Amino acid sequence: MTLAACATLGSLPLSIYPDFSWLSALVETATGWFGLAIIFAYSFLIAFALPGVSEIVLAAPLNLGLPRSVVLGIIILVSGVGKAAGSVFAFYLGRETKESGVVDRLLEKLPVDVMGWSERKTVEIAQRWGYAGLAAALCVPGFPDTLSIYAFSILEDDYVKFAAATFVGSCGRLVVTVVGLTAVGFVI
Template structure:
């Protein structure tokens, strides 16, 4: 299930600024890629206050979050690859013919869209990052392409959300 960040985590994100704020963004994004079922977009609420132009701070925040997500996705890729190739996984899937057929169809679909599919999926606002990353980790094995897709998809998502929020605020 994809929920909202707990109040304590939201408070940390909204109250931490400066270089420490960037560190929080990096760690949060890293953990969202691996295990946290929370929206990655919440980092956009971070008041960095680095003394830079607001657009430069936003670009730095987006790059930091995308880098954290890319690094976390590499851990998820390793975990997903290991789990999907384990004898236990093969035995469970082999016990249920319908599950095996579904797994083959799922793998074929992911192979069809490849890394572009991962990047596009991660670019969709409010799409569960963790589940998508693990779904692709079952099939994909190229660490560099996987990290680049996660970086690009995350950056595109954050740019989209920031643009939507900015447009909504401009209308009001």
């Protein structure tokens, strides 16, 4: 199976996905300690199935009775663990899909190279940087996580290193987002 085939799983047009706006709204209104379970579930799902970006978890008004900086740290860790767990599931799906060849056959029928450029860049990063490249790719705010996760799942074969890289990248992405938003004067 090509990387384009797996990457396409996570980057299909939003119109083919069911409407998950209710889930984003749930995250944005999550309060209390139960809100952490919502953040974990959202992060788990966004790693392999949901369209969109993971930064939305930073908007959760958890109200845990702790300073906001501590709450942000907790959100980042919970989201990172959720995305690492979801990435392991995506890793498994990617490996199984690679062996089945179903997506390859579907993509071969398309008149254009849907993911050619992304595939080349992802392969280049993976071959040059390995798991560190995956972590770095996941640190880019706004970039769809599923593209990198599925693409790397084809090239790599160590579940633990894969989960660790997605944890580091996911936490890094949220830290970069917090620092960036704070630098421009946005209060989180």
